[in-house]
Amino acid sequence: QQQVKQSPQSLIVQKGGISIINCAYENTAFDYFPWYQQFPGKGPALLIAIRPDVSEKKEGRFTISFNKSAKQFSLHIMDSQPGDSATYFCAASMDKIIFGKGTRLHILP
């Protein structure tokens, strides 16, 4: 019930393409869904976040789509760039933040 399931584990996308990472949760008490981006040798950093009363949030090339009834949410990276190559973690929060296992994204130049 406390888990957040993230897929795929790794993803390779051509430069300019759309990268899509999916997450699912069980506990409907989660009320905040952030995405974190982590570069090698660095700690994760908040990328974008959404609350369950909103179906979509866009910040630049990054969009979160949220489906409350399906208990799923996804990150879309439009016009993916080599600089987007990183590990991405979805998360869900209630009294603590629970992270998915991460997706290693590689953008081919």
Place this chain on the structure above:
Amino acid sequence: KAGVTQTPRYLIKTRGQQVTLSCSPISGHRSVSWYQQTPGQGLQFLFEYFSETQRNKGNFPGRFSGRQFSNSRSEMNVSTLELGDSALYLCASSRSGQGQNEKLFFGSGTQLSVL
């Protein structure tokens, strides 16, 4: 504003030893959380401290403990180290703590290797 500082950056220990990791949060942040990161399990929550009190705890054995000082700096201790404790240990700070839907600010972590 200085970020979250973790020391040491790298640590090598042998089985059975104990280790202490340190985290200095961003000035003004009263919450410090600790996470264990491994390639297979991602980021796993260890515990959160807020104003010197443990506010929340993950599913780790009692060998993992922590504390927070009055200046909000935090330490994490692992006793009787096992090979499986090899991981990147990350700390994250925030102003009001987890459950407040705030941004977490992570340090760069301490890479612990247990031989």
